[in-house]
Amino acid sequence: MAQRILIVDDDPMVLMYSRAILERNGFNVVTAEEGETAVRMAIECAPDLVLLDLVMPGPDGLSICKRLKAHYETANIPVIILSQEEHPDEMVAAFDAGADDYVTKGSGALLLVARVRANLRRTTRELAANPLTRIPGITFLELEAERRLKAGSDFALAVCDIDNFKPFNDHYGLERGDHVILALGQILRKALLEISPSRDTCLSHVGGDDFVFLAPIPEIPLICNAIIKEFDSQVPNYYNDQDRAAGFIETLNRRGFLERYPLMTISMGIATTLSDNARRFAHLMEIANEIKGFLKRATISNYMMDRRRESSWGM
Numbered sequence: 001m002a003q004r005i006l007i008v009d010d011d012p013m014v015l016m017y018s019r020a021i022l023e024r025n026g027f028n029v030v031t032a033e034e035g036e037t038a039v040r041m042a043i044e045c046a047p048d049l050v051l052l053d054l055v056m057p058g059p060d061g062l063s064i065c066k067r068l069k070a071h072y073e074t075a076n077i078p079v080i081i082l083s084q085e086e087h088p089d090e091m092v093a094a095f096d097a098g099a100d101d102y103v104t105k106g107s108g109a110l111l112l113v114a115r116v117r118a119n120l121r122r123t124t125r126e127l128a129a130n131p132l133t134r135i136p137g138i139t140f141l142e143l144e145a146e147r148r149l150k151a152g153s154d155f156a157l158a159v160c161d162i163d164n165f166k167p168f169n170d171h172y173g174l175e176r177g178d179h180v181i182l183a184l185g186q187i188l189r190k191a192l193l194e195i196s197p198s199r200d201t202c203l204s205h206v207g208g209d210d211f212v213f214l215a216p217i218p219e220i221p222l223i224c225n226a227i228i229k230e231f232d233s234q235v236p237n238y239y240n241d242q243d244r245a246a247g248f249i250e251t252l253n254r255r256g257f258l259e260r261y262p263l264m265t266i267s268m269g270i271a272t273t274l275s276d277n278a279r280r281f282a283h284l285m286e287i288a289n290e291i292k293g294f295l296k297r298a299t300i301s302n303y304m305m306d307r308r309r310e311s312s313w314g315m
Helices: 012-024 035-045 061-070 088-096 109-127 138-151 165-172 174-195 217-238 241-246 281-295
Strands: 004-008 028-032 049-053 079-083 101-104 156-163 202-207 210-215 248-252 258-262 265-272 302-305
Touching (some): 012 028, 028 035, 061 079, 079 088, 138 202, 156 174, 156 302, 165 248, 174 202, 174 217, 241 248, 265 281
Parallel strands (some): 004 028, 079 101
Antiparallel strands (some): 156 210, 248 258
């Protein structure tokens, strides 16, 4: 899949020129002509890199860069500031605003493409994002959770995975299993973006069909119900007509015997900082995984919040 570049510039000629260069080198390009549109597009289409003009009407490149770096959904997207000329003071201001690189518009096509590729390589190494979903790994989420814990913020941590995924993978093959994992990642991301007005959320793809996310405690019921509703509506589409009609698949279990497995469901165990002594990331993960393990005995998609301390939130 081609990497996506968002170019932000109020000059249509610069947009056309930059777009042609990058598309010729195999990139997928989207464009915006002003800052507010750029921020919205960066959140919605999750580009791999942003090329951002320094001087624009309305919010300038520095203010847009700061906003992108302050938002969870866009904080790890590399930003290259584009400037007409190289000025040391502008370069310092750009890097102070969170920019990852600074390139002058007269540098030429070869250098622009080389800087884009170098920043993409570095970001991939640093984030260790899952290559399938492009969602950051657990390290980033752990750092964010520890930051919130240190600040004394209350939040919920949810771990989720797919029930009966391994039999499905064995029966239909790894490629179709990857499609299910990719779909779940998109479902999670969409629910967190659309349901949390504050956007105070964080999503991690641990690996395989395992995901973890942080969210405000009051919004957890809406988020989880939206995830379950969308996942349950999409899952039947991944089965053939016969298995879908039967409501199960038949495949060999680990002991080599033929066994029936229901259609896939999702389980989400949720720990909150309101739980007794849950002020460490490792403890929150332990609680959430314990709850998720209990839920996996069920035959329907479900979620449960830790009730070790009295709370008004839950299933």
